[in-house]
Amino acid sequence: MSRPLLVVDGDSLAHRAYHALPKTMRRAEGKPSNALVGLSNFLMRLWQAEEPRAVVVGWDTLTVPTYRHKLFEGYQGGREFDDELLEQLDLLPELVRSFGFAAAKGDGYEADDFLAAAVRHEEERGGTSVVVTSDRDSFQLASERTTILQPTRGVSELARVGPAEVRERYGVDPAQVPDFIALRGDPSDKIPGARGVGPKTAANLLVQYGSLEAMLEDGRFEAQAEELRLYRRMATLDASAPLPPLDDQTPNWTGASSFVRQLGMNAQADRIAALAA
Numbered sequence: 175m176s177r178p179l180l181v182v183d184g185d186s187l188a189h190r191a192y193h194a195l196p197k198t199m200r201r202a203e204g205k206p207s208n209a210l211v212g213l214s215n216f217l218m219r220l221w222q223a224e225e226p227r228a229v230v231v232g233w234d235t236l237t238v239p240t241y242r243h244k245l246f247e248g249y250q251g252g253r254e255f256d257d258e259l260l261e262q263l264d265l266l267p268e269l270v271r272s273f274g275f276a277a278a279k280g281d282g283y284e285a286d287d288f289l290a291a292a293v294r295h296e297e298e299r300g301g302t303s304v305v306v307t308s309d310r311d312s313f314q315l316a317s318e319r320t321t322i323l324q325p326t327r328g329v330s331e332l333a334r335v336g337p338a339e340v341r342e343r344y345g346v347d348p349a350q351v352p353d354f355i356a357l358r359g360d361p362s363d364k365i366p367g368a369r370g371v372g373p374k375t376a377a378n379l380l381v382q383y384g385s386l387e388a389m390l391e392d393g394r395f396e397a398q399a400e401e402l403r404l405y406r407r408m409a410t411l412d413a414s415a416p417l418p419p420l421d422d423q424t425p426n427w428t429g430a431s432s433f434v435r436q437l438g439m440n441a442q443a444d445r446i447a448a449l450a451a
Contacts, residue, residue, distance in 0.1 A: 181229075184233045188263060191216070192258075205261065210266065211439065211442050218445075224304050233266070290412060295417060307322065321335065352410040356406035356408075356409055357402065
């Protein structure tokens with residue numbers, strides 16, 4: 175049980191790779207390859223650095239609205255993806271499986287939900303997890319058994335975030351992060367938050383009351399009470415998301431190399447094949 179489960183936010187890392195690596199990187203027929211190269215490099219490096227028992231990569235649903243979109247019409251409003259990124263996102267779960275790793279994706283769920291489900295699965299079996307994501311919503315998963323690895327520069331540098339680091343950055347405990355987001359808001363997801371409340375005020379209120387619900391019961395934010403409860407629900411990761419089997423894995427470097435070569439990425443295929451040797 176000493177080897178952790180490696181839990182990866184696929185969309186988060188794919189976006190970072192796409193914007194960090196040159197868009198001139200091409201595979202067969204001139205199609206883009208920077209997100210494919212970036213994510214495959216990252217998976218190889220993470221396997222070697224963390225020596226996990228298994229890897230699961232979570233993916234967003236892009237074609238079907240999630241329950242968060244249904245709850246709040248403005249959720250993630252205005253987000254647009256480049257066509258060249260979308261084309262690679264369609265291939266990335268299959269790339270993950272070619273490595274012998276698990277890919278988690280399902281209608282109505284976001285990658286973050288699969289991260290939460292995987293962490294709960296591993297904690298219930300008495301194991302530990304390493305969660306790789308740039309999304310700070312996932313700070314709510316930090317615990318003595320779960321560490322967050324947060325990319326800080328492209329996908330080349332990682333910061334390790336545990337409960338102490340969450341408290342240092344936000345001034346709240348990991349379990350209070352959904353309440354913190356509900357109060358402060360989240361510009362990236364277009365969650366407005368409480369009117370006139372910034373991060374420092376949100377943290378101070380949570381230190382004073384312990385929870386958003388306690389504030390509302392005390393009469394705070396009476397005019398926004400139901401809105402704030404809605405924002406908290408949206409910020410809370412859904413650990414009931416359906417997972418693929420998470421048995422111990424051995425990387426299939428040969429299979430991944432073959433898959434990448436079929437895409438016309440010969441140099442990347444050679445790099446992966448070197449690990450098989």
